[in-house]
Amino acid sequence: xxxxYIPHKARIASIKQxxxxxxxxxxxxxxSEVRKNFKWKSGQFLILSVFGVGEATFTFANPQxxxxxxxxxxxxxxLVTEALHDLEVGDIVALRGPYGxxxxxxKFKGQNLLFVGGGIGIAAIRSPIEYSLxxxxxFKDITILYGGRSPLDICYxxxxxxxxxxxxxxxxxxxxxxxxxxxxxxxxxxxxxxMKPSRDNCTxxxxxxxxxxxxxLKELTxxxxxxxxxxxxxxxxxxxxxxxxxxxxxxQLYVCKDGPVFDxxxxxxxxxxx
Amino acid sequence: MQNKLITQENLKALxxxxxxxxxxxxxxxxxxxxxxxxxxNSFDEYVPGVLLTNTTVKDKVYLQSEQLFQxxxxxxxxxFKEKAPGKxxxxxxxxxxxxxxxxxxxxxxxxxxxxxxPYTGGRKNTTIIxxxxxxPELTCFCTSFAGGSPADGKGSDILLTPVSGKFxxxxxTERGEKLAAKYSKYFTDASDAETAAKAEFAKxxxxxxxxxxxxxxxxxxxxxxxxxxxxxxxxLPCVKCGACxxxxxxxxxxxxxxxxxxxxxxxxxxTWDSCMSEMFTKMAGGHNPRTDTxxxxxxxxxxxxxxxxxxxKEELCTGCGRCIRRCPVGIDIRKVxxxxx
Amino acid sequence: xxxxxxxxxxxxLAEKKVDWVIGYExxxxxxxxxxxxxxxxxxxxxxxxxxxxxxxxxxxxxxxxKQKAAVIAKGCDLRSVREIIKEHQILRxxxxxxxxxxxxxxxxxxxxCRENKLDGADFTVGAxxxxxxxxxxxxxxxxxxxxxxxxxxxxxxxxxRCIRCYACRNVCPVCYCPDCFANRLMPEYLNKVVNxxxxxxxxxxxxxxxxxxxxxxxxxxxxxxxxIKLSLLTKKxxxxxxxxxxxESGKDTDSRPPLSxxxxxxxxxxxxx
Numbered sequence: 001x002x003x004x005y006i007p008h009k010a011r012i013a014s015i016k017q018x019x020x021x022x023x024x025x026x027x028x029x030x031x032s033e034v035r036k037n038f039k040w041k042s043g044q045f046l047i048l049s050v051f052g053v054g055e056a057t058f059t060f061a062n063p064q065x066x067x068x069x070x071x072x073x074x075x076x077x078x079l080v081t082e083a084l085h086d087l088e089v090g091d092i093v094a095l096r097g098p099y100g101x102x103x104x105x106x107k108f109k110g111q112n113l114l115f116v117g118g119g120i121g122i123a124a125i126r127s128p129i130e131y132s133l134x135x136x137x138x139f140k141d142i143t144i145l146y147g148g149r150s151p152l153d154i155c156y157x158x159x160x161x162x163x164x165x166x167x168x169x170x171x172x173x174x175x176x177x178x179x180x181x182x183x184x185x186x187x188x189x190x191x192x193x194x195m196k197p198s199r200d201n202c203t204x205x206x207x208x209x210x211x212x213x214x215x216x217l218k219e220l221t222x223x224x225x226x227x228x229x230x231x232x233x234x235x236x237x238x239x240x241x242x243x244x245x246x247x248x249x250x251x252q253l254y255v256c257k258d259g260p261v262f263d264x265x266x267x268x269x270x271x272x273x274x
Numbered sequence: 275m276q277n278k279l280i281t282q283e284n285l286k287a288l289x290x291x292x293x294x295x296x297x298x299x300x301x302x303x304x305x306x307x308x309x310x311x312x313x314x315n316s317f318d319e320y321v322p323g324v325l326l327t328n329t330t331v332k333d334k335v336y337l338q339s340e341q342l343f344q345x346x347x348x349x350x351x352x353x354f355k356e357k358a359p360g361k362x363x364x365x366x367x368x369x370x371x372x373x374x375x376x377x378x379x380x381x382x383x384x385x386x387x388x389x390x391x392p393y394t395g396g397r398k399n400t401t402i403i404x405x406x407x408x409x410p411e412l413t414c415f416c417t418s419f420a421g422g423s424p425a426d427g428k429g430s431d432i433l434l435t436p437v438s439g440k441f442x443x444x445x446x447t448e449r450g451e452k453l454a455a456k457y458s459k460y461f462t463d464a465s466d467a468e469t470a471a472k473a474e475f476a477k478x479x480x481x482x483x484x485x486x487x488x489x490x491x492x493x494x495x496x497x498x499x500x501x502x503x504x505x506x507x508x509x510l511p512c513v514k515c516g517a518c519x520x521x522x523x524x525x526x527x528x529x530x531x532x533x534x535x536x537x538x539x540x541x542x543x544x545t546w547d548s549c550m551s552e553m554f555t556k557m558a559g560g561h562n563p564r565t566d567t568x569x570x571x572x573x574x575x576x577x578x579x580x581x582x583x584x585x586x587k588e589e590l591c592t593g594c595g596r597c598i599r600r601c602p603v604g605i606d607i608r609k610v611x612x613x614x615x
Numbered sequence: 616x617x618x619x620x621x622x623x624x625x626x627x628l629a630e631k632k633v634d635w636v637i638g639y640e641x642x643x644x645x646x647x648x649x650x651x652x653x654x655x656x657x658x659x660x661x662x663x664x665x666x667x668x669x670x671x672x673x674x675x676x677x678x679x680x681k682q683k684a685a686v687i688a689k690g691c692d693l694r695s696v697r698e699i700i701k702e703h704q705i706l707r708x709x710x711x712x713x714x715x716x717x718x719x720x721x722x723x724x725x726x727x728c729r730e731n732k733l734d735g736a737d738f739t740v741g742a743x744x745x746x747x748x749x750x751x752x753x754x755x756x757x758x759x760x761x762x763x764x765x766x767x768x769x770x771x772x773x774x775x776r777c778i779r780c781y782a783c784r785n786v787c788p789v790c791y792c793p794d795c796f797a798n799r800l801m802p803e804y805l806n807k808v809v810n811x812x813x814x815x816x817x818x819x820x821x822x823x824x825x826x827x828x829x830x831x832x833x834x835x836x837x838x839x840x841x842x843i844k845l846s847l848l849t850k851k852x853x854x855x856x857x858x859x860x861x862x863e864s865g866k867d868t869d870s871r872p873p874l875s876x877x878x879x880x881x882x883x884x885x886x887x888x
Contacts, residue, residue, distance in 0.1 A: 002391040005342040005530065005542065009352050030351060051345055051352065052540055054532040056558065078558025079800055092352045210561070237557045239530045239547075243386030246527030247547070247555050250563075251500070251576070252584035257386050271500050274563045304776055308842035328841050329778060338778060339808040412644040510635075510652040513674065515782035517840045531807040545807040548780070553798050602786050602838030603670060604642045604649025 004242060007049050007094035008034045013069055015089055018155035019148075021076045022120060023085055024061065026069035027095060039098075040064055042105070042127040043233060043261040046097030047241050048072065048080070050087070056080035057238045059124040059260070060098065063131035070095065073123035073155060099241040100260050103128045103231060105135070108203045112141040116216050118188045118208025122146055122155055124233050125207045133166040142166075143197065147173040147188040147212075151181045171195065189215035199224045206232050217264060227265035234260050234267075234274055250274050275451050277469050278443040278461040280434070285441060288460045289317040289366055297363040299334045301327050311365070320367055325411055326596055330523045331372040334365055335396045336379065338520070339545045342392055342530070346539040363400045364453075371416045371594035373404045373429035375523025380429075381586055382526055392544065401449050404430035405441075406475065410483045413595025415608055417480050418487040422593055425476035437471045444472075485608055489579070489589065492611045496580040499614045500572070508610060509571035511603045516548030518597035518605070519574070524590045527554070549573050579611045616715070616741045617664055620687065623713055623738050625659035627685050633711055634682040637672050638662040650675070662687070664740075669720045671695055671834040673788040677704040685711035690731035690743070691724065694830040694865025695788035697735065701868045702828070704791055716741030723846060724833045727751045735868070755851050770815060776841040777814035783835035783845060784821055789828040796820060822848050827856045827873040830865040859883040 009030040016024040027048075029035040040046070045059045056078070062071040076085050087093070105128075113132055117125045132139055144163065148154040151174045164170050173184035173191045184191050189212065197204075204225065206216050213232060220230055236248035236255040243257035250270045253259070280288065292298050293315050300320040302312035309321050310329045344355045365372075380397065383390035406425035407414075416422040427433035431450030434441040442464055445454045454461055499505075519525040529547040534540040547554055550570055556562040564570050582590035591607070598606050624636040640651035640661045648667045652675075653659060664687070672686050673695040688696055693714060700707050714736030719725035728748045733739050758766070781797065784790045796804045797817055804820070806813055822829075831853040836845040856862045860873035860883055 002389060003342065003356055004388050004391060005544070006354055006356070011350070049542075051347055052532065052534045052537070055530060055542075081558060090350075092347055092350065094352065235557070236563060237555050239528070242388045242390075244382060244388070244390060244526070245529070245547070246549070246577070249573075249577070249581060252581040254386075273569065305842055305844075308776065310776065310841065329776075339810065507652060507654070510675070511650040513782070513785040513838075515785035515838070516780040517778075517782045517838070520778045520780045521840055529807055533806050533808055543808050545809060547807075551781075551798070553800075598643060600840040602782050602834075604647065606643050606649075609643075 005096070005240075007047070007055075007096040008038065009092065009094050010070070012087055012089050012091050012093060015087075018073060019153050021085075022073055022123075022153075022155055024071060024073045024155070025084070026071050027093065028069055029095075030092075038070070039067070041098070041102035042131045043102035043124075044098040044100050045241070045256075045260060046070065046072075046095050046099065047238070048084070049094040049096075050080050050083040051093070053080050053083040055239070057241065059127065059233065061123045061126050063127045063134065065131055065134035073120070073126070075120040097241065099256055101258070103131075103205065103261055105131065105138070108132075109138045110201070111139060112198075112200075112202040113139050113143070114197050114202055114204045115142075115144045115146075116188060116192060116204060116206040116208070117144070117146045118212040119148060119153070121206075121208030121212070125205055126156065126159075128205050129163065129168070133163060133168060136166055140201070142168040143171070143195075144168055145171045145173070145188060145192060145195065147175065147184075147191065147208075149175045151178050151183075187215070188212050189219045192216060192219045193222075197223065199226070199229065202229060204230045206230065227268055228263055230264035231261060232264065232267070234262055236274055275445040275454065277464040277472075278445060278454060279437075279464040279468060280441050280443050280461050282440065284460040285434070286317040288457055289314075289320065291457065292364050292366070293317075295362075297361050299331070299363065299365050300367040304328070311368070314366075322367065322405075325369060325407055325409075326413070326594065326599055328521070328600070330375065330521050330596065331365055331368045332375055332379065332523050334363065335376065335400050336393055336526065336546075337396075339543055340392060342542045342544055344539065344541045348538075359395055360399055363396075364403060365400060366403045368402065368404050368430075369407055369594070370404055370424060370426045370428070370430070370433070371414075371422075371592040372523055373402050373433075374416075374419075374422065374426065374592040375429065375594075376402065377429035378524045378586075378588065378590060378592065379526045385586075401431045401453050402429065403432045403434065403450075403453075406433060406435040406472075407479055408436060408475070410479060411595065411599075412484060413598045414483050414593060415485045415487060415595060416593035417483045418485075418489060418593050419589060419591070423476055424479035424483070425472065435472045435475055437468050437475060440468075442468050442472045487608055487612060492579050492614070493583055495615045496576055496611065500576070502615060504614055505568050505572045508613070509568050512550075512567065512571050512605055513603055514550045514552075514567050514570065515602065516550050517600050517602065518607075519548040519550060520546060521596045521600045523592055523594055523596070524578075549577065575607065575611050575614070578607075617662065620664060620713060620715065620740045621659045621662050623740070624653060624662055624685065625656045627711060628654065628659065629656040632683070633685045635679055635684040636662070636687075636713075637675050637679075637684055638687040638713075639664060639668040639670070639672075642667075664715055666720050669722045669837055671786070671788055671832045673699060674786055674834065676710060676788075677791045680705055680709065683709045683711070685713055687713050687715060688733075688736065689715055689717040689720070690733055691717075691728070691830070691832055693733060693736065694730060695832055696865075697868045698828060698830055698865040699788055699791070701870070702789070702872070707868070711738070712736040713738045713740060715739075716743040718744060718746060722833055722837060724831070752850070752854055755847065755854055758847060758851070771811050773843045774814040774818065775811045777809070777811075777818070777843060778841060779809045779814060779817065780840060782838040782840060783818070783843075786834045786838040787825065788830075788832065788834065789825050790821065792824075796824075818845075818848070822852065826852050827860065827862055828864055829853065 010027040013026040013028040058072040177185035239245040248255040383393040433444045578590040636653045639648040642649040714733030
């Protein structure tokens with residue numbers, strides 16, 4: 001008998017304020033045995049505990065190739081995320097996981113990769129971006145399109161040099177520009193349309209708010225991308241992460257167990273209940 | 275194990291002896307119109323005639339609120355304390371549909387590569403002695419399900435069936451055998467005639483069940499009716515309380531929440547949750563994939579008779595009819611799934 | 616009587632005066648009924664009325680507020696209809712009230728029925744008889760005499776059984792808040808853990824919220840799957856509302872509920888400070 005709900009103890013090793021409402025955290029697992037055995041893959045998620053408040057679900061922001069800490073970028077949206085934002089370096093939290101499936105990178109080998117991220121969705125695709133950059137020779141062109149509501153809502157400025165240094169083509173956009181903003185202005189789908197990425201030998205990994213995803217899918221379809229070429233991660237309210245608590249289902253599929261990574265061909269078969 | 279026989283007097287003595295050293299839960303009167311599974315100290319507290327207790331027996335193993343662990347924050351670490359395993363328990367006087375509920379949710383709690391210790395721990399500690407039903411109610415529909423019967427032993431450790439003034443005791447599991455061996459003084463061996471009489475009993479009881487669902491047809495209809503306008507109106511009388519889900523022997527959905535004792539300590543709890551509640555799928559930030567009552571209503575029936583069948587090859591229902599009986603507005607699950615198209 | 620009711624419903628639907636008729640239909644066993652929503656004239660024949668028609672159908676009215684609905688209402692249900700009209704949850708012109716002359720249904724409230732008259736109904740089915748029943752407050756008076764610890768012991772035993780399914784809240788015609796305190800997470804008023812203490816907190820707050828609005832219709836008690844004696848509370852509240860504020864919920868559609876008004880000197884309340 002095992003209590004699968006007891007999390008691993010962890011300490012906050014660093015906190016970085018990314019934007020007004022997004023912080024990036026590095027968590028260090030306290031138990032060295034656990035730390036050694038705690039392995040995840042890009043796309044999987046974990047459940048974080050803030051004591052006195054509760055649990056919430058986040059994706060790993062860093063890939064397995066940079067696994068010194070567990071990293072999450074977290075936007076203030078609810079009870080647990082607000083409490084997390086109040087914590088300081090050294091504070092004790094806990095986490096359990098990893099749960100769910102991952103991006104099938106073995107299928108993407110030898111292809112061009114296009115990452116399309118919006119808002120806090122960037123947290124979910126930073127991990128596959130960095131994974132692909134760390135295994136750079138497996139892929140051809142890597143393009144990243146990332147947009148936020150305003151220049152002030154863009155995370156990871158400190159990472160962009162490295163990404164570009166590893167020959168990723170980075171396109172930034174803001175829904176509304178501001179003085180000194182040298183990048184694109186406009187919604188992600190509109191910029192995508194303008195970029196006209198070629199569908200040949202290309203896989204798209206996208207994550208962002210539902211409305212952005214909806215129009216990104218439309219643009220990609222218009223550009224001739226097949227549903228199988230588009231991969232995304234779905235977000236649902238989750239409590240257990242273990243396929244038991246019964247709430248993250250879309251029909252018979254449980255996002256925590258059968259997802260969160262789905263390709264658009266699979267999603268198209270599902271009803272609009274996510 | 276060979277079928278046993280137990281007399282009314284010996285059954286009483288057995289239950290009394292069990293109650294002296296274990297937690298024995300049996301249908302017990304709460305007030306003039308409520309009978310639920312409660313802890314009994316003697317056989318006399320047991321209410322034998324009741325088929326449908328007000329609440330489900332599942333809460334004796336799968337507690338409505340269960341502490342997963344306690345925590346205490348220390349300097350630079352946190353300490354967890356798990357509650358001690360509960361006493362050996364016996365559930366006595368439940369019905370085949372109650373016991374079958376455990377069989378259904380056992381699979382869920384062992385599913386997806388994770389054994390749910392807080393559930394399975396209690397489950398392994400519990401012996402289930404079930405009593406067959408002689409006179410099914412109008413809400414009963416257990417025979418709709420594969421092997422379902424008012425005298426079916428699935429999920430039970432020992433099944434008692436009234437036979438010629440005594441009870442035929444079918445000992446069905448290792449746990450049952452352990453109990454029967456420990457208290458062998460109360461049992462005698464049953465004859466073939468008595469075993470045959472049980473089969474007769476089962477047949478007679480089964481014919482008294484007036485409603486049988488064609489589950490293959492139900493599944494087929496639900497498979498194709500997700501977007502049907504049927505769901506636009508069928509949910510209207512539903513008031514979206516959680517009574518149906520909380521009295522159900524198979525509804526297993528839960529929430530995990532925290533309760534603070536002080537600044538540094540508290541407990542993490544698991545509590546039953548209901549798909550009928552708006553909060554069930556509402557995410558931080560306000561997005562809710564099942565925004566309206568129609569979607570929540572549809573989810574309950576789809577889950578029970580379609581999604582769960584896809585995943586587990588059996589329905590998430592045992593046909594006890596409690597949800598029909600306890601629904602404040604008389605929603606009949608049989609009618610809802612049968613008419614879906 | 617049923618025939619008459621069906622004819623009215625059929626006509627209302629056929630003439631498109633209403634989108635829905637909310638009434639009762641036969642249920643799974645002989646003599647049992649359940650609420651039904653009817654939107655086709657030909658389905659009006661489903662409507663029944665008998666002793667099993669306990670449900671207070673006014674609970675549905677705020678939910679169809681953008682459409683027009685006719686509702687079958689007993690005298691006691693009419694009090695709730697008036698109360699929710701008063702509270703602006705429905706517009707009177709969107710509701711057609713089909714009052715039925717009731718001589719009692721299978722409910723604890725009927726022995727002391729105070730109101731089977733159908734004042735304000737658009738249609739009246741059957742003839743209203745004076746049942747000669749009187750209000751009986753002896754159970755409340757008896758309960759009031761118990762000591763605090765006896766009262767507490769009683770309620771602890773009742774609320775130990777509560778499974779917090781919220782059926783009491785969801786069938787209540789005046790519990791229409793779209794965002795109930797019991798669901799709130801920020802702040803969290805009520806922990807999800809189900810135990811006697813939390814269960815009592817839930818019902819205490821709910822009862823405070825419906826004080827002076829509750830018509831003692833007993834829908835909550837009828838709905839409770841574990842038979843909690845909620846009528847002791849609702850009856851006590853209506854007694855107190857009468858005594859303290861000379862107010863009767865659902866008597867009319869224009870007076871103000873006592874807790875939504877303020878008077879420096881309330882005649883019914885003696886200040887002891």
